[in-house]
Amino acid sequence: MSAQHASAPRPAEGRVVVVTGAGRGLGRAHALAFARAGARVVVNDLGVALDGATGAKTPARQVAAEIRAEGGEAAVSTDDVADSAGAAGLVRTALDHFGRLDTLVNNAGFLRDRMLVNLDEDDWDAVVRVHLKGHFLPMKHAAAHWRAETKAGRTSGARVVNTSSGAGLLGAVGQGNYTAAKAGIAALTLVAAAEFGRYGVQVNAVAPAARTRMTEQTFAEDMAAPTDGGFDAMAPENVSPLVVYLGSAASAGVTGRVFEAEGGRITVMDGWRRTAHTDKSARWDVTELDAPIRKLLDEAPAPEPVYGAQ
Ligand SMILES: NC(=O)c1ccc[n+]([C@@H]2O[C@H](COP(=O)([O-])OP(=O)(O)OC[C@H]3O[C@@H](n4cnc5c(N)ncnc54)[C@H](O)[C@@H]3O)[C@@H](O)[C@H]2O)c1
Numbered sequence: 001m002s003a004q005h006a007s008a009p010r011p012a013e014g015r016v017v018v019v020t021g022a023g024r025g026l027g028r029a030h031a032l033a034f035a036r037a038g039a040r041v042v043v044n045d046l047g048v049a050l051d052g053a054t055g056a057k058t059p060a061r062q063v064a065a066e067i068r069a070e071g072g073e074a075a076v077s078t079d080d081v082a083d084s085a086g087a088a089g090l091v092r093t094a095l096d097h098f099g100r101l102d103t104l105v106n107n108a109g110f111l112r113d114r115m116l117v118n119l120d121e122d123d124w125d126a127v128v129r130v131h132l133k134g135h136f137l138p139m140k141h142a143a144a145h146w147r148a149e150t151k152a153g154r155t156s157g158a159r160v161v162n163t164s165s166g167a168g169l170l171g172a173v174g175q176g177n178y179t180a181a182k183a184g185i186a187a188l189t190l191v192a193a194a195e196f197g198r199y200g201v202q203v204n205a206v207a208p209a210a211r212t213r214m215t216e217q218t219f220a221e222d223m224a225a226p227t228d229g230g231f232d233a234m235a236p237e238n239v240s241p242l243v244v245y246l247g248s249a250a251s252a253g254v255t256g257r258v259f260e261a262e263g264g265r266i267t268v269m270d271g272w273r274r275t276a277h278t279d280k281s282a283r284w285d286v287t288e289l290d291a292p293i294r295k296l297l298d299e300a301p302a303p304e305p306v307y308g309a310q
Helices: 025-036 059-069 084-098 121-151 166-170 176-199 240-246 290-299
Strands: 016-019 040-044 074-077 103-105 159-163 202-209 258-262 265-269
Touching: 016 025, 016 084, 025 040, 025 059, 025 103, 025 240, 040 059, 040 084, 059 074, 074 084, 084 121, 103 121, 121 159, 121 176, 159 176, 159 240, 166 176, 166 202, 166 258, 176 202, 202 240, 240 258
Parallel strands: 016 040, 016 103, 040 074, 103 159, 159 202, 202 258
Antiparallel strands: 258 265
16 A cells, blocks of 8 residues: 555455446445555456446456555456356455455446336346346355355354445436336345344445436536535545445444435435334225325325435
């Protein structure tokens, strides 16, 4: 590491961290932050275009070179995270290069936004595949490794940090495919946290907001860097400290939670929970339901608005 980082505390010292989609945007910021925090990093990126179309596989190599230029250690993976062999390859790359795996950051993905009425089946499949399957498969292969470690008597202290989104938590107009995938990731995080706890693995998710190629055009005004030299709240680097914390030993005991992260603000997001209820202790007749349903809706908390809804 450079002299600039040499004296800083290194909360991820000794850890081996896989970051998917780390060639650009948020993933790049996370990979660099982990390396500066002392981790050895597997920089994964398939190098696809904004809509997932095949692209040059150079971004992962570039970020690995940036890490090495700062004196850190990095290995490159150009595996497809949503492919079983690719997801297995992530774990293998960590073990082959660094002999261990401590943290998996699932972050890779792309968008194909359309109103539901215009959404092609291909655009549905591609977006659900890269985000939802692209979280499931790396978690499955990483967990198989950590289960084997536990069986061999070694404690893993491992961490998974998943990437949901405000769209997945509240819904977003024009992003039905993405919303469904990111909502699935939030729910999958809860299941993984409950299942992997027995192997000493903690699983949390972040819902970030930052200026990347994914957002800089659609939300140009909200994402712009300040011109007066003030805090650049939408810089992707602002999300990385939380991701490094959740991916490090310091977050012991924190699991199964979803955090929204934007600029300097961190919010604990709370999902579905039972609110107002009624029980007739017998089967309802359709004709008697209107009044009790309206009463329940009056009593229940109002839902948060869907992003982009009028
Ligand atoms: N930018 C935001 O404000 C925002 C908001 C909410 C959620 N997110 C989520 O954060 C994550 C990162 O997004 P970003 O804004 O940095 O976008 P980005 O496009 O800058 O980076 C995503 C990277 O993932 C890679 N990738 C895509 N498919 C892949 C695959 N199958 N295997 C491996 N790599 C693949 C791409 O090549 C790209 O480099 C995504 O999951 C995104 O949905 C971003």
